[in-house]
Amino acid sequence: MPIPMIKKLAVIGVGLIGGSLARALREGGHVGEVVGFGRSLGNLETAADLGVIDRAEVSVAATVRDADMIVVAVPVGCMESIFSQLATSMMDGAVVTDVGSVKRGVVAMARTALGVRCSAFVPGHPIAGTEHTGVSASKADLFEHHRIILTPEDDTDVAAVARVRAMWQAAGGDVVSMSVAEHDDILAVCSHLPHVLAYMLVDLLIRRDDHKTTFDLAAGGFRDFTRIASSDPTMWHDICLGNRDALVKVLKDYQQNLDDLLSAIDRGDGQWLMDTFTRAKRARDTYIVKHQN
């Protein structure tokens, strides 16, 4: 039997993302042992029952003992404490990566908390997920044909980056690299903005006196538009605060767009509406053709 790419994988936070990565690597025979740690004992038991992990441990230190690959898949708001524990417990030569949706804050935390071990940390973000959470929603093919963004810094160990890249490719992902700043700016507009817009639309409906009838009459368009408003509030709380500057900027840009729309509707400018909607439809249709999978 060939030696697996990863001898011992430590998954800190065995939820949708951590669990799916473990499943993918196990199914492909890329990992020897998988040990998990998390806040919820019930979730860890489920993970063991489902065969996503070999066993759960009761501390970060015990989980990462002898682990050559450590994946931190907890909400961004919990990462600092995990990094501090890793600093004193990870073995020499181990590589650490995370799956956080914002990178600026995570990198700053890792730099402070990991100290000299910081070069072994490869910041990462798989562009995959659903509105469901927990290990029971995890699946081995979650990352197939999905982009995995790595945002290594100048002082990140090159060999560590190569190992994290190989791990994600083994899990079916399509790995790309970019700077932390570029990642946070782009994700602010194509992911964080739509999520908060969906939350705020549902919020608008709830506040109305006629919200029962309104929900009742909402059609498929509303259901799809607001799917992401069923996402985990903690995660999105963390993202809003973790990517504050970029998100505030795109929210203001978007408000400007809505001002333009309002003024076009107000003055009855049919041409503006036709041009804008047609351009958007064309761009969106093109995007969909390129992403059929």
Next chain:
Amino acid sequence: MPIPMIKKLAVIGVGLIGGSLARALREGGHVGEVVGFGRSLGNLETAADLGVIDRAEVSVAATVRDADMIVVAVPVGCMESIFSQLATSMMDGAVVTDVGSVKRGVVAMARTALGVRCSAFVPGHPIAGTEHTGVSASKADLFEHHRIILTPEDDTDVAAVARVRAMWQAAGGDVVSMSVAEHDDILAVCSHLPHVLAYMLVDLLIRRDDHKTTFDLAAGGFRDFTRIASSDPTMWHDICLGNRDALVKVLKDYQQNLDDLLSAIDRGDGQWLMDTFTRAKRARDTYIVKHQN
């Protein structure tokens, strides 16, 4: 063979909605003959080839000759001209209904254009559809378990309302009645607002220098959120102008919501974010449980 509910159905505008209604009624044996009229000869030929209509006619007058049920399924912006032609060509006892997404403007147009025949007009709006258009996207089960809203006026003929209601029920729809004003207010928030928000989000992305990378990295959340931005621009142009007052009002309410969000992010108010997102998720999850189909 039993006598069908409708002897001759005239479909003015054989697109997604008109075509699906014709299919549903034909499959259920509820209609004797279906005659279609529309702007695009190619689309009408497709409709005949697919068996959605028995034949196409070259004028509104010829289409509605001897028709006991007339369905106007053209964009709202084209309805006035159709109503004027119906006024001089529909037979006594015929019932007219429409499928427009806004009702205030349509009812006003019908009142003016149909004149004395106005009591035979039952304003309607099936809450169903996809982002695809044209008869080739039509399907017999489009309306199954979907709400069909009728907004009859005080002087609408009660027997006409009953016939339109029976037609939609035969097509699988779940018919409800409400006032024109209530319809337009509710649809503004649960349908028209999400559509324009999706258009404006895609518009925001297009304007960015990094739009290629941004589209490339957009995940499933973005795809679902913006599905409705692939809708027909003409239809949404008509809706924006046709439901101007209600849409402007909910857009302003929504902007106020975004202002509140911006200020919470700006001041780092994690509790506000958690409370708001949690409330929205709970409402959205409840809504989804109630609408599993």
